[in-house]
Amino acid sequence: MLIIFSLLTTVIAITVPTPDLSLKGILLSKTAGQTSWWLKRTIYAFVSLDYSKEDFGFIIDNLSDLILINPDAKGTEVMGGLHFFLSLIQPLYLLTITVTAFYLIFISGSPSGRAKAKSLMGSLILGMIIISLSPVLLSALANFSAITTKAIMGQADVSVVTDNLQNVFGAPENMPDYMASHTCTLCLMHWMATFTEIELGYYTFLPFMIMIWGLGVYFFLRFAMITLWMMIFPLSMLLYSFETTKAVGRNMLEQTIMWIFLQIFNAVVIIAITLCIIQSQPGIMTVPGVPAWMGELLAIGIVGTAAGAINIPFIGGLAVSPVVAARLSSPLIEFIPFVGCFAMLLAPLFIMRLFKGFLP
Amino acid sequence: MDKHKIITVLVIAAFFMPIIYADDTAGEDSLEAKSFAKVLGEEAVKGISKGWMIWMCQDLYTFLSSITGHLREYIIANPPIDDLKGVQGFFIALMQPFFVLGIVLTSAYLLLYSESPRGRAKAKAVLVRLVYALVLVSLSPLIIMLLITFSSNLSGAIMDYTNVDSTSADSAGGIIEEGSGHMHHMFDVLTIIHRTGGVELLLLWETFLLIMNFVIAMRYLLVILWSIMFPVTLLLFSFTPTKSIGKKFLHQTFLWIFVQVGWAIAVLLIESSVRGMDIAMPGYPMAKIGLACLFLFLTTPRVVFGLMDWLSLGVEVVEIVNAAPLSMGALTMDEMKVEREVIVEEPALDNL
Amino acid sequence: MKENRIIILITAVALVCLACAPFAIAEADPLDPIAQAAEGAAEASAKYFIVAIPIRMWFQYEMMYPWMLSYGESFINNYKEAILANPSLLDSSAKGYNPGITNAVSYSISLMLPFYILAIVLTGAYIMFISGSIEGRVKAKNLLKRLVVSMIFFSMSPLILETMLVTSQSISSAIINQADPANVRMVLEGGIWGSYVIFCKLGVTDLEISIAYWTSLYVMAWLPYMVIGMRHIMMCLFCMVFPIGIALYSFVYMRDIGRKILEQTIVWIYLQAFLSMAILVISLGASYYYLLPADQNPKLTNAIMPLGSLGESLGMPSTGYQGSPAYVSLGPTSILSYAVGSMGYALLIAVPFMMLRLLNKFLP
């Protein structure tokens, strides 16, 4: 697509002003400065956008799956780590149980001490049971949260969100295919910046990188964190069962549960976005587009800086300007899905802050 | 020659020259009319210079990303205990007189001025603490050696579960290398298009890899710092007024020694979660995973030791060792009460 | 850098070009594509190779290399003197004899004295005349005791300060003498010369991509001195207000301020010990060099040509630009030495801040 477009523009730029189309004639035609100037910027814009938006399609296509995804607690990946930590704490368990039993049988000082030891014993054995059940338990937790999430997301149509995200980052409908992924309004911002000064182009594709790369990284991070907490689940159980280390263990268990149930909040965010989009009449929470004639002007302005320089004010313009104008005169950035992405990225922080210390 | 004359001359020159050479001095393409042949020639040479630039950055990349090939060595890295011993001996020698002073004073108090049984008990507690701390201090090289060996062995054992030693694409090193390599590759492309188009990406992966290298080196140095300060830490920890500081120091000591365990867990985590993701959702974009794994490697110690600070456990252990002989309830309580009172500033004078 | 020299040089160049511009050779044949291509190639290669590279190398090796030798090496050469520098209040024969602080201390003593007298007189009056309840009496007596004791310390404060300074200096020198100067030099040079090597390697193609390393040169050259100087200044500041601190510490309502001042004085004075401990740590950190076997330890030279390292091993200047101003063939830097060196500098900055944070609220 990129190649096609650049070839197209090159051909236009060369052929139009040159009378003879022999190789020598083309080589000698004096329009190369502008053409290279224009081509470079065009290609830069295309490449950088492709780079910053790669895998956007992937995220959009299986957004719901990405939200629902959970590590398999019974799988070998989690189990390997879990077994390691299990082997790490087994001796500890044995030691503590023997010591407590020994204490109960022989030393057994005050009744209070006895009671304490008994309760400790109980908690230890309980912990052991739970740990031996941990894969089942964890997978049950994961499945529960996944089912809940699915139920919540069933309330809304995810495609609404994805379509609007498409509108923000990707192509709107009825775009020619080769322009498809390059004509959203943010992209046009990027285009303008690149044509002004090629280094500005970098800063205008930062939004894409933050949003799209951020989403990609975030979903994997959640997955990894759940894997971590699942792997050290036995340890947290052990720590939770002692009085001295109860605080630490509580903290760890809380983390486990929070990270597992995080997806629910993502689902809620999705629903919120959907509702906002559905309920808000078109044009609300959006930057109104410039009038059509100004769009045309701007479009020709963008391309015209290049095209006009090569003595063909309109041919270059005609290649892109309808698209540009269409996008410019349609409402610009829709903020709701845009902010929705942010909300999805910020969800963990909120949850960590809000739901601290809910365990006894 | 007068500088300001020069300046005036320069101003004139500066205003004339652009007229003579209508050329962009930044060295980038201009809008002047050139023939295609000329531009092709230019672009060829520019391409050479850009390629050269890329070559240099490639060298830098191989230089910085070499860490991904040696993750195990880097994570296991610990200062050789023999270097520390001598210095610790020096610090122990430095601490000895304070201990002697403290013990002598306390015992003198015990013998001469002990009025209340409570004060007596307090003094006893302090004395016992001091003696134990003295023992610990003289043992501190051994303790440090124990801790370091333990943590490095533990992290090694954790990493035995992974294939970190191989540089294959599904080892942690390979994945991290891909995360930065993707950006580096993109930097190449953008640089070919425009000379300074990819500088920011360069800075991005530079930062990631530099931080990885630097954090490990920093931990190495800080382990040395806290291990040679261990006797001081124990001294501060054993005196009641300076106890809080000693606690903080102890916390730091444990923290920095055990960070490597966090990294080992990070390696295990990265590999297993990538494998899990491979099963759970095949075709997950690898670049994102690589970036996330860079992030994970840097933050997992923070998560593991930050959210659940089981380093306080280490402090607890030392506590228990200190309080062992007098752990029979009452005396300890008493001591604790005393401790509280020391720090409260006298309320009697407040309404003066 | 010697600006006049630069200005004259550049002016000369500029004027020469200005002069010879009208007599330039005619354009290449506009009908010959190869000639056109050759012209373009010639211009570009002149721009990117023949002009720019010598200029950048001139910047690196003519401007920055002497800078490195003077500024960059400065701290490595005299870190001991810089860290162990302490003012001496009383001993006029001592090296850093500093009458200014003494005057300031006496000034602040004279500033606080009337308050003392006032307080004592008032308390005395209270005890003698008003003296309501017994407990009030006790309180007053208590306060009086305090006042007198603190007044003794107060008037002795120059002596106390001197003692603290001397002890901290002796401890620091004892610690810093444990460090092996060769190791310290090795580690720190590994840091700063490592950045210089990378700066040269990248910067010769484009200075903009080497900006981070160029900046880190300044950081490494100046920040240690900045930390030490900051310690020195803050120390003098708190030494000046030390008597006030003692005085406030003895009045109940002002107690917090007084405590803070005393704590800060102590901490800033004894920060010296921690700085020297950082040096000690750096010297021990040299063992980081042997983390990897030497053959696996990745190296980087400032060779800027593909065959550079080979040429260097053959002992010839490997810039590929024979007329280069003063090409300095720097030895290779290894990732280990670079990392540990940079972190050594970072440690010099981090340790004081860590200690400032850890050592607060330790006075009753």
Place this chain on the structure above:
Amino acid sequence: MKRIISRKTRKRIIISLSALLVISMIMNASAVGPLALAVWAGVKHFWEEYAKAMPKAVGKEIGAWATAAAIRLVLAEFIKMALFDKFKDNCDHLPEIILMNPKIMIADNNGNYYGNPPMEELVNSFIRLTQPFYVLAIMLVAFYLLFVSGSPLGRARAKASLIRLVLSMGLIVLTIPVIQLCLDISEIITGSILNMQDVTPGIAILKGAIDGVYDNFLGAITISYWNSVYLLMFSGVMFFFPFMLIALRYFMVIYFTTLFPVTVLLYAFYFTRNMGGHLFRETFRWIFIQPLYALILVAISVSAVSMPLIGTDASARMGFGLAGFIVLIIAPLIVVKVMDWLAMLMIILTSIEFPGMHGVVGMIDELQVEGPETVEITPPPPIRPRA
């Protein structure tokens, strides 16, 4: 799973492909022969043209570069005039700048003082603002005393606040003289501190730092534009900040003066007492930083004496001067709790010490407590074998 081809393999592929190409060309050299000859001729021609065009190109490029450098040097000269000389002027007048105080009261020719009209208007407007609240407050308290009047304690409190309210009304009228008094006191102290020592060495060191930075800036700007910009930003932040803070004090004093009536009202009324106390503290802190600045300046000049390297080593001189600037920036911020944003900077420096979010949060808390006023003493929790 999608993977990029590693660079090594890419190189290998390229090499092998080119090898194949060469081999094939050798294989059918006969066919390639004339083409090769033509190519050779072209290359030769190209080379000649190249050699011909080179000297002009070199001259042109050198000229272009020299132009750029000349322009940049002129720019540097302008920057020196515009910024660095100004920095140095500021340093020269540092004592006066420190002694600068807003004129709350001014004297007329007969030597009798009255409030500076704009200030007076401002303060009066605020006093007018407080009047209804006074009425309300007094009515409330009176109502409470008459009807509600619960515990004797509450009674006593109410009475106390009633008295305080009445008194504070008197104080409010005296706002301007009171503030002026405080300002005079702080100015006197500052002046005496500045007269305590000769501050010129300190100022000389600060100026030395500025010169050093300018030298490096000049060396950089001749060659590359961006590198020098970094230095310029750095120096701008470094050398402007102290003066910005001093100016900030100037404004904050006026600000709190205008707020003074409200402060007094809040302090007088029982329920809002803490707020008022806080405002009071802020007011007096901002007023009395002035001596601190003087003290820092004196400290810089004093400590220069006992710093051995300053005389001999340029780098040490630079570092010391920059440290002086940093102290001028940080110390007042530590005293006044403007620390909350500075906390970020401190965290960057200290976050290597406490990994973990909670560590960072704790740091923020501690840094907010950093001001000498607010040292709360909480006994550490007793450590006992948990029950």
